[in-house]
Amino acid sequence: MIVELVKEFRFESAHRLPNVPEGHKCRRLHGHSYRVTVTVRGEVDPEMGWLVDYGDIKDAVKPLIEQLDHYFLNEIEGLENPTSEVLAGWLWTRIKPVLPQLHALQIHETCESSCIYRGE
Numbered sequence: 001m002i003v004e005l006v007k008e009f010r011f012e013s014a015h016r017l018p019n020v021p022e023g024h025k026c027r028r029l030h031g032h033s034y035r036v037t038v039t040v041r042g043e044v045d046p047e048m049g050w051l052v053d054y055g056d057i058k059d060a061v062k063p064l065i066e067q068l069d070h071y072f073l074n075e076i077e078g079l080e081n082p083t084s085e086v087l088a089g090w091l092w093t094r095i096k097p098v099l100p101q102l103h104a105l106q107i108h109e110t111c112e113s114s115c116i117y118r119g120e
C-alpha cells in the first residue's frame, strides 16, 4: 500500500528579490508568512501501520524552519536571491538526506502564490 503523508510548517521572514528590475515591488524589503507543505511517499509498514511517524517528519524539517523563522532570508548562505523556487531547492537539499521518503515540497509565499518542487 503506497501512501503520501503531508505535514505543514510555518515561518515568518523578510526578503527582497535583488535580481528583479528596478521598480519591481519585490525589489523592496518586505515579509511573508511562509507555509511549507512537506509530502513524503512510500510503502506502509504493515507492522507499524504507517509510512513514517509524523514526528520523524517534524524532527527532520523543524531545525531548518528555525534557521529561517524571523530572519532576513537574503543574509542566509544560498538564499541571496530568495525566490520560492530557490527556497524550495535550499530546503530539498537539506531535508532529503535525513528524510529519504521526501516526495514534494510546496512553498506558499502568499495565500495565492506557491511553488511545488519534486527534486528534479
Ligand SMILES: Nc1nc2c(c(=O)[nH]1)N=C([C@H](O)[C@H](O)COP(=O)(O)OP(=O)(O)OP(=O)(O)O)CN2
Residues within 6 Å of the ligand: 017, 026, 030, 082, 083, 084, 085, 109, 110, 112, 113
Ligand atoms: N516565480 C516567482 N515569482 C515571484 C516570486 C517568486 O518567488 N517566484 N516572488 C515574488 C515576491 O516575493 C512577492 O512578494 C510575491 O509575489 P505575488 O504573488 O506577486 O504577491 P502578491 O501578494 O503581491 O500578489 P498579488 O496577486 O499581486 O496581490 C514575486 N514573484
Ligand SMILES: [Zn+2]
Residues within 6 Å of the ligand: 015, 026, 030, 031, 032, 109
Ligand atoms: Zn516576497
